[in-house]
Amino acid sequence: MSDSAASPVPGSRWTRWLPLALFVVFVGVVTWGLLRDKDDTVPSRFIGQPLPQFSLPAATDAKAGLATADFAGKPRLLNVFASWCIPCAAEAPQLAALAAAGAEIDGVAIRDHSDDLAAFLARNGNPYTRIGADNLGKVQLAIGSSGVPETFVIDGRGVIRYQHIGDIRAEDVPMLLGKLRDAGQ
Amino acid sequence: MSRVLLLVALALAVLGLGPAFADDTMPPAPYAYRQLDDPAKEAKAQALMETIRCLTCQSQSIADSDASMAGDMRSQIRERIAAGEDPEAIRKWLVARYGDYITYSPRVTRLTWPLFAAPLVILLLAAVLLRKRFTRVRGSGDATTGGAPE
Numbered sequence: 001m002s003d004s005a006a007s008p009v010p011g012s013r014w015t016r017w018l019p020l021a022l023f024v025v026f027v028g029v030v031t032w033g034l035l036r037d038k039d040d041t042v043p044s045r046f047i048g049q050p051l052p053q054f055s056l057p058a059a060t061d062a063k064a065g066l067a068t069a070d071f072a073g074k075p076r077l078l079n080v081f082a083s084w085c086i087p088c089a090a091e092a093p094q095l096a097a098l099a100a101a102g103a104e105i106d107g108v109a110i111r112d113h114s115d116d117l118a119a120f121l122a123r124n125g126n127p128y129t130r131i132g133a134d135n136l137g138k139v140q141l142a143i144g145s146s147g148v149p150e151t152f153v154i155d156g157r158g159v160i161r162y163q164h165i166g167d168i169r170a171e172d173v174p175m176l177l178g179k180l181r182d183a184g185q
Numbered sequence: 186m187s188r189v190l191l192l193v194a195l196a197l198a199v200l201g202l203g204p205a206f207a208d209d210t211m212p213p214a215p216y217a218y219r220q221l222d223d224p225a226k227e228a229k230a231q232a233l234m235e236t237i238r239c240l241t242c243q244s245q246s247i248a249d250s251d252a253s254m255a256g257d258m259r260s261q262i263r264e265r266i267a268a269g270e271d272p273e274a275i276r277k278w279l280v281a282r283y284g285d286y287i288t289y290s291p292r293v294t295r296l297t298w299p300l301f302a303a304p305l306v307i308l309l310l311a312a313v314l315l316r317k318r319f320t321r322v323r324g325s326g327d328a329t330t331g332g333a334p335e
Contacts, residue, residue: 042284042286042287044282045280045281045283045284046282082209084208111209111211111253111257112209112211116210136214136257136260137214137257137258137261141279141282144282146283147240147241147254
C-alpha cells in the first residue's frame with residue numbers, strides 16, 4: 001500500500017500485527033475447545049411436555065405393564081433401565097432408598113428378556129410398581145431418553161418435569177425427592 | 186509385552202469385568218438390518234439415517250453404528266417411511282426430543298445463522314476491497330504510462 005510504504009517506520013503500524021493477533025485468538029479458542037471437559041450427555045427436550053401415549057406389556061410376570069394412563073394422580077419416577085446395564089445395578093440401592101422414602105417408581109425395561117429381568121430384580125431388589133417392556137426402544141425414543149439408566153420425574157398430570165441422566169448416586173436421592181415434591185405442588 | 190497385555194485381558198475376562206461393555210442380547214429390531222422392499226422408500230430412509238446422530242456412539246450416524254439403540258432408530262425410521270411419513274417430519278420429531286445435536290444436517294436458527302451468513306459477508310467484503318483496489322490501479326494506470334500497479 002502506498003501510504004504504509006510512505007510512513008517512516010513501516011513495521012510499527014498496528015495493522016501489521018493484526019494477522020498474528022487473530023492467529024493467537026484462533027489458537028486460544030482451539031486450545032480451550034480441546035482442553036475443556038466434554039459433556040457427552042444429550043438432555044431430553046421433552047421436559048415440560050406431556051408423556052406421549054404408550055402402552056407397554058408387562059416385562060416380567062411379577063409386575064404389571066406400564067401405560068401413559070398410569071401417570072395420573074401423584075408425581076412418580078419413571079426409571080429407564082435394563083438388566084444388562086451395569087450402572088442400573090449400581091443405582092439399585094438408591095432406587096430402594098427413594099422407594100422407602102415414599103417415591104412411586106415405574107420402570108421401562110429396554111430390550112430385556114423376562115428371565116434376565118427376574119434374575120436382576122431378585123439380585124438387586126424390586127422398587128418398581130410397574131415395569132413395561134420396551135423391546136424396540138419406542139418409548140425411550142418418544143421421551144427423548146438417550147441411554148440407560150435415566151430417571152424422569154413425571155407429575156400427577158403426566159407431564160415430564162425433570163430428567164436425571166446416568167445412575168442415581170447417594171447424593172442425588174434428596175434432590176430427586178425434592179423434584180418429586182416440586183412436581184406435586 | 187504383548188503377552189502381558191494378553192494375560193491382563195484374559196484376567197479381566199475371567200474376573201467378569203468384560204460386562205463394562207455389556208449390551209443386550211435381544212435380536213435386532215425388525216428393520217434395523219433389513220432394507221425396505223420399495224427401493225425409493227429405502228433410499229429416502231437411507232438418506233435420513235446418514236444424517237441422524239447415533240446417541241450411543243456420538244460421532245457416528247445411525248446408518249454407520251451397530252449400537253442397539255441405533256438399530257432401534259433405523260427400524261423406526263424405516264417403518265415410518267414405509268408408512269408414508271416425510272423424512273423431514275421424522276427429523277423434526279427427533280429434534281423435538283433430542284435437540285439439534287441429533288441431526289448432522291444443520292438448520293438455520295437464531296444460533297446458527299452467522300455460520301451461513303459469514304461466507305456471504307466475507308465475499309461481499311472482499312468484493313468491496315478488491316473493487317477499491319482495481320479502480321485505483323486503473324486510475325493510476327490512466328494517469329501514468331499504464332504500467333505496473335504501484
